[in-house]
Amino acid sequence: MKNRLTDFRRFQYTLHEIIFEADTLAGKWFDVILILSIVSSVVVVMLDSVSAFKTHYGFYLYEVEWGFTLLFTVEYILRLICVKKPLRYATSFLGLVDLLAILPTYMSLFVPGSQYLIVIRVFRVLRVFRVFKLASYIGEASILIRALRASRRKIIVFMMTLLTLVIIFGSLMYLIEGEDNGFTSIPRSVYWAIVTMTTVGYGDISPKTNPGQALASLIMILGYAILAVPTGIITAELSLATQKKVSTQACPECMAHGHGTDAVFCKYCSARLNPDSHS
Numbered sequence: 001m002k003n004r005l006t007d008f009r010r011f012q013y014t015l016h017e018i019i020f021e022a023d024t025l026a027g028k029w030f031d032v033i034l035i036l037s038i039v040s041s042v043v044v045v046m047l048d049s050v051s052a053f054k055t056h057y058g059f060y061l062y063e064v065e066w067g068f069t070l071l072f073t074v075e076y077i078l079r080l081i082c083v084k085k086p087l088r089y090a091t092s093f094l095g096l097v098d099l100l101a102i103l104p105t106y107m108s109l110f111v112p113g114s115q116y117l118i119v120i121r122v123f124r125v126l127r128v129f130r131v132f133k134l135a136s137y138i139g140e141a142s143i144l145i146r147a148l149r150a151s152r153r154k155i156i157v158f159m160m161t162l163l164t165l166v167i168i169f170g171s172l173m174y175l176i177e178g179e180d181n182g183f184t185s186i187p188r189s190v191y192w193a194i195v196t197m198t199t200v201g202y203g204d205i206s207p208k209t210n211p212g213q214a215l216a217s218l219i220m221i222l223g224y225a226i227l228a229v230p231t232g233i234i235t236a237e238l239s240l241a242t243q244k245k246v247s248t249q250a251c252p253e254c255m256a257h258g259h260g261t262d263a264v265f266c267k268y269c270s271a272r273l274n275p276d277s278h279s
Contacts, residue, residue, distance in 0.1 A: 015082035016252055019075075034075065041068040041101075069105040076102060084252055147237035154233045162226065166193040169219055173212060181208045197223040 021027045047053045048061045076098045080086040089095045148155075170190030177183040182205045183192065192205045196219045207213050251266035251273060265272055 012082050069102050072102045151233045151237040158229055166190055169193040176212045177207050199223050
């Protein structure tokens with residue numbers, strides 16, 4: 001019994017190395033195959049929404065889609081097998097994405113009747129969420145996530161400042177232009193300020209008076225300057241994040257990434273990264 005348990009743990013660790021790591025040849029091939037499958041499945045879903053393709057190749061697209069669904073189902077089951085806490089992975093962001101990649105296809109089988117065709121379409125469109133699975137196979141994604149987490153407080157302060165400015169500018173424009181020029185309320189004026197400050201400029205509302213146009217010019221110039229603020233914040237954090245060399249090693253206990261290349265224990269839960277190694 002003990003030998004069987006040891007063999008299972010060894011199999012579990014080997015499977016974990018292939019699926020969650022990219023340091024081995026098998027792991028790299030697994031990632032390549034999964035990336036190609038994810039991209040291909042999203043292309044199939046998109047083609048299925050085009051009436052010309054659906055009319056001539058609908059049956060083949062349906063068969064290919066089920067093939068991808070079965071492939072991702074096997075992958076999802078293997079992921080649950082090779083982690084020590086399957087429930088924790090299943091309720092994580094990437095675990096939910098993996099589930100969402102296969103669930104809509106199975107759910108469409110249990111929604112018969114023409115009155116539910118809209119619901120089925122929603123299920124089918126949800127399958128494009130498979131593209132989020134790519135994040136777990138791109139090493140640079142972890143660097144970007146770390147940079148965003150490190151700069152979240154600065155970004156929150158920036159967003160609060162920006163929100164305050166658009167409320168002030170929107171209120172001023174409401175007082176200057178008034179309802180006769182399309183600024184019928186403060187919320188609608190705030191909407192105009194957001195559109196103007198972000199340099200989108202829909203043109204559905206525009207100031208007519210000279211003071212209003214002067215304020216709009218100030219907001220537009222200020223908008224270009226404001227766009228540089230979050231860019232600088234994130235760029236600085238990205239520069240710091242790229243200086244820290246990390247491996248593709250994922251903790252078998254908490255599934256956390258971002259460990260150093262020489263790390264032996266997880267920096268989040270203190271579990272050993274390589275259960276088979278000895279200190």
